[in-house]
Amino acid sequence: EVQLLESGGGLVQPGGSLRLSCAASGFTFSTYAMSWVRQAPGKGLEWVSVISGSGDGYTYDAESVKGRFTISRDISKSTVYLQMNSLRAEDTAVYFCARGAFSNGLYPFDKWGQGALVTVSS
Amino acid sequence: EMVLTQSPGTLALSPGERATLSCRASQTIAKNYFAWYQQKPGQTPRLLIYGVSSRAPGVPDRFSGSGSGTDFTLTISRLEPEDFAVYYCQRYGSSPGLYTFGQGTKLEIK
Numbered sequence: 001e002v003q004l005l006e007s008g009g010g011l012v013q014p015g016g017s018l019r020l021s022c023a024a025s026g027f028t029f030s031t032y033a034m035s036w037v038r039q040a041p042g043k044g045l046e047w048v049s050v051i052s053g054s055g056d057g058y059t060y061d062a063e064s065v066k067g068r069f070t071i072s073r074d075i076s077k078s079t080v081y082l083q084m085n086s087l088r089a090e091d092t093a094v095y096f097c098a099r100g101a102f103s104n105g106l107y108p109f110d111k112w113g114q115g116a117l118v119t120v121s122s
Numbered sequence: 123e124m125v126l127t128q129s130p131g132t133l134a135l136s137p138g139e140r141a142t143l144s145c146r147a148s149q150t151i152a153k154n155y156f157a158w159y160q161q162k163p164g165q166t167p168r169l170l171i172y173g174v175s176s177r178a179p180g181v182p183d184r185f186s187g188s189g190s191g192t193d194f195t196l197t198i199s200r201l202e203p204e205d206f207a208v209y210y211c212q213r214y215g216s217s218p219g220l221y222t223f224g225q226g227t228k229l230e231i232k
Binding site for chain 2: 035044045046047050060062063096101105106107108109110112113114115
């Protein structure tokens with residue numbers, strides 16, 4: 001069974017940093033693209049970052065987080081990370097990790113973690 | 123920048139009725155890289171449709187997707203009580219921006 005388990009959420013002050021983790025199991029982690037998607041309270045879905053399933057681990061970020069957030073992965077631990085720096089109030093959201101539906105490409109998200117709440121407030 | 127605009131914002135229907143949800147893209151979507159999701163309160167999104175019209179595993183056949191270019195539609199042929207939720211469209215896997223979600227359509231019970 002595919003499972004995605006996020007951790008690392010919490011309360012952080014504006015300008016601060018936080019690192020989210022997503023531990024994956026039940027599939028060949030290295031061949032699937034993994035993304036982070038966020039949802040502000042009462043709002044819609046916003047894609048944040050993706051790391052490809054190919055060997056080079058190609059990454060791409062939404063404009064809203066470019067230069068502040070960094071996605072990475074540790075294949076040996078089947079874990080994807082989101083390093084979030086220079087956090088702003090508008091980054092407050094539940095952050096989901098999500099798996100691309102098929103291997104070796106950029107596909108829609110068929111598996112989602114339960115989400116990690118990040119609150120940016122003083 | 124790709125923008126997806128969903129309409130209507132809220133749709134009120136009764137069980138058994140047919141629902142038609144629309145999504146319009148600001149640019150032509152390449153290679154039919156288009157999907158629909160369902161999200162119920164307190165739950166994570168569920169992939170319903172990918173590649174414009176392919177149902178994800180386990181999705182009932184009352185859900186169907188259609189469209190091309192910039193205009194896409196999700197149809198639910200006969201609404202069941204469990205279908206009342208928020209629906210999001212998505213462009214995936216191509217430039218610009220790789221992934222874009224629409225703002226959502228809330229399907230509520232009339």
